[in-house]
Amino acid sequence: MQAFTTLTGIAAPLPKANVDTDQIIPARFLKSISRSGFGKNLFANFRYREDGSENPDFVLNQEPYRKAEILIAFENFGCGSSREHAPWALLDFGIRCVIAPDFADIFHNNSFKNGVLPVKLPREVCEQLMEDARMGGNARLTVDLEREVVVRPNGEEIPFKIDPLRRHLLLNGLDDIGQTMQHAPAIDAFEAKRAAAQPWLAGAAGTTPAGA
Amino acid sequence: MDAPRTLFEKIWSRHRVLEREDGQTLLYVGRHLLHDGGATAFDVLRRRGLKPWAPERIFATPDHYVSTAGRRVEEIEDPRHREMVEKLARNTAEHGIRRFGLGDPNQGIVHVVGPETGLSQPGLLMVCGDSHTSTHGALGALAFGIGSTEVAHVLATQTLWQRKPRTMRITVEGRLGPQVTGKDVILAIIARIGAAGATGHAIEYAGSAIRSLSMEGRLTLCNMSIEAGGRAGMVAPDETTYAYLEGRPYSPRGADWEAAVTRWRELPSDAGAAFDTEVTLDGDAIQPMVTWGNSPEDALPIDGAIPDPETAPDAERRAQMRRMLDYMGLAPGTRLTDIAIDRAFIGSCTNSRIEDLRAAAAVAAGRKVAPGVTAWVVPGSEPVKRQAEAEGLHEVFRAAGFAWREPGCSMCLGTNGDIAAPGERVASTSNRNFVGRQGPGARTHLLSPAMAAAAAVTGRFTDVRRLLEG
Numbered sequence A: 001m002q003a004f005t006t007l008t009g010i011a012a013p014l015p016k017a018n019v020d021t022d023q024i025i026p027a028r029f030l031k032s033i034s035r036s037g038f039g040k041n042l043f044a045n046f047r048y049r050e051d052g053s054e055n056p057d058f059v060l061n062q063e064p065y066r067k068a069e070i071l072i073a074f075e076n077f078g079c080g081s082s083r084e085h086a087p088w089a090l091l092d093f094g095i096r097c098v099i100a101p102d103f104a105d106i107f108h109n110n111s112f113k114n115g116v117l118p119v120k121l122p123r124e125v126c127e128q129l130m131e132d133a134r135m136g137g138n139a140r141l142t143v144d145l146e147r148e149v150v151v152r153p154n155g156e157e158i159p160f161k162i163d164p165l166r167r168h169l170l171l172n173g174l175d176d177i178g179q180t181m182q183h184a185p186a187i188d189a190f191e192a193k194r195a196a197a198q199p200w201l202a203g204a205a206g207t208t209p210a211g212a
Numbered sequence B: 001m002d003a004p005r006t007l008f009e010k011i012w013s014r015h016r017v018l019e020r021e022d023g024q025t026l027l028y029v030g031r032h033l034l035h036d037g038g039a040t041a042f043d044v045l046r047r048r049g050l051k052p053w054a055p056e057r058i059f060a061t062p063d064h065y066v067s068t069a070g071r072r073v074e075e076i077e078d079p080r081h082r083e084m085v086e087k088l089a090r091n092t093a094e095h096g097i098r099r100f101g102l103g104d105p106n107q108g109i110v111h112v113v114g115p116e117t118g119l120s121q122p123g124l125l126m127v128c129g130d131s132h133t134s135t136h137g138a139l140g141a142l143a144f145g146i147g148s149t150e151v152a153h154v155l156a157t158q159t160l161w162q163r164k165p166r167t168m169r170i171t172v173e174g175r176l177g178p179q180v181t182g183k184d185v186i187l188a189i190i191a192r193i194g195a196a197g198a199t200g201h202a203i204e205y206a207g208s209a210i211r212s213l214s215m216e217g218r219l220t221l222c223n224m225s226i227e228a229g230g231r232a233g234m235v236a237p238d239e240t241t242y243a244y245l246e247g248r249p250y251s252p253r254g255a256d257w258e259a260a261v262t263r264w265r266e267l268p269s270d271a272g273a274a275f276d277t278e279v280t281l282d283g284d285a286i287q288p289m290v291t292w293g294n295s296p297e298d299a300l301p302i303d304g305a306i307p308d309p310e311t312a313p314d315a316e317r318r319a320q321m322r323r324m325l326d327y328m329g330l331a332p333g334t335r336l337t338d339i340a341i342d343r344a345f346i347g348s349c350t351n352s353r354i355e356d357l358r359a360a361a362a363v364a365a366g367r368k369v370a371p372g373v374t375a376w377v378v379p380g381s382e383p384v385k386r387q388a389e390a391e392g393l394h395e396v397f398r399a400a401g402f403a404w405r406e407p408g409c410s411m412c413l414g415t416n417g418d419i420a421a422p423g424e425r426v427a428s429t430s431n432r433n434f435v436g437r438q439g440p441g442a443r444t445h446l447l448s449p450a451m452a453a454a455a456a457v458t459g460r461f462t463d464v465r466r467l468l469e470g
Helices: A085-093 A105-113 A123-134 A164-172 A177-181 A184-197 B007-014 B039-048 B079-095 B110-117 B131-139 B148-157 B182-193 B215-228 B239-245 B254-264 B315-328 B354-364 B382-390 B393-400 B449-458 B464-469
Strands: A006-009 A011-014 A070-073 A097-100 A117-120 A141-144 A149-151 A157-159 B016-019 B024-028 B031-034 B058-060 B125-128 B142-145 B159-163 B166-173 B201-206 B232-235 B277-282 B289-291 B299-301 B343-346 B374-377 B425-428 B443-446
Touching (some): A011 A123, A070 A123, A085 A105, A105 A117, A105 B148, A123 A141, A177 B148, A184 B016, B007 B201, B007 B232, B031 B110, B039 B079, B058 B079, B110 B131, B110 B215, B110 B382, B125 B131, B125 B148, B131 B215, B131 B232, B142 B232, B148 B159, B166 B182, B182 B299, B201 B215, B215 B232, B239 B254, B343 B354, B343 B449, B354 B382, B354 B393, B354 B449, B425 B449
Parallel strands (some): A011 A070, B031 B058, B031 B125, B125 B142, B166 B277
Antiparallel strands (some): A006 A141, A141 A149, A149 A157, B016 B024, B289 B299, B289 B443
């Protein structure tokens, strides 16, 4: 996973609540067994018209937002399906940070696992950042994960908070499988205790599905 | 004496392997379910040279990409879809994971298969790379959806890092009226608390109206917890649960069954257990529901009319409602019962179980699908299909003009190519009415199986209670 330390870039305003993962990447594009190449289908139902041409009204089809690296949205961003293609599509387009008042839980988890930083800030702050974003290319935002601040174009610093474990993994570009493997003895011990108390859960031993 | 604890807290603490000082908890996963969208997780394992930690705790079935027109892999027309199903077969075979593949008598939608095989049990912590994993909470399990990187983590370690969610109790007291189902209850709940109303929470559903629901009704209810933003949704196990589970293929047997039930009886929330959030609804007041917008929170009783954006509380909601009405092709003030449909879809992990099909068949019996309407019934699994056919439901549906299809996710999200045309209006028993969910430009209305059948035979949304009264 690509580490996330600090990012300065163009922010695209998407002033909508309940942006669901079917909007971020429609199900008909979930055909690839790799994680890359989804950027062209990001927000496909809004970015393209029925004939396949670009919809000039959609923010990511406008300059300078074609090069946006930050997205500002409203409540419940990423609701719906658990598809990890949502952060993959954002990442593949070039967006590495989403700022919103809150996020749906699964999308929030998935983002961290892929080097996309979801930043929760109060609604009124998101509205200010939305205004900054509307200023386009002259108004870059900085998102500094090390210091946990968003820096507005006017220099104002807005603090945010990220879970310490997630921050550590993201700053260093680590996934957590390696970390967890260090706890293998604890997992073994847990399994042994559990098998003694609930033998019927020790795998599927003794049970064969009828007719299979 | 110990402080009173909730069902959620009991399951959480029973699965805690360790907890960091910052609150991140390593949880043991009792059952891990896989479907045909999980190939990238196996690729992560392969790259790292790892094998599944506990393959005997993992069960797989293809559902998202299978054809509902036939049962052979070769019948999957799109080679990329076929590859998804074949990859699941190869990955599970390579690692000794039990798979209910195409043609297996237990294949079906993963959230139908888990409960009906007895793999989903009270007190278990379960995960699956699908947001509707909350379904299994109907049996008193703690079950939630995860992304594919987390699937890889669970494959590799049989554990998952989580931070404890808050708890919410949703109490529905009273008696549900005729034709008021688990679907109507959950749509009424989401309409009340909103699509993000339970974000960050594990929900427990309680109250006499919930207790009165069958296991199928509870599965529908818990299934859509995610549509309210809930991390999980659960119902405490009771006699309904035990009666449902006894004798299922993976249910404990003999002395194990007795020991298991004894343990399960300790699970319900203790009297006086505190929840972070409490919500109450009057069960008597819930009516058959239909959604009108592009979020499941946009739901109305069947006697309602499309709301007017001008009455919205703020400019943002006004703009959102206008966008939705434009997409849905609806005018403010139109009565739901005056809206004509093009398609009916009875299926999905929300509403494709035997009771759902019986309810729909009772409406279809002796009636005909309205001219110009395409109506599909997609049973949730092979066992559901066999049971329905043993009861003759397929003949009832066919005689009425419904197509009787093979089990899979199908038109709920159309990953297998089962989609509606742009502009088509679908009465759908599925779970999401998002823009483009059932195909680009498709207009989805969510409702119960009996209400979908009523819409199919009348050609418009209809109060199924009136229709059955004749």
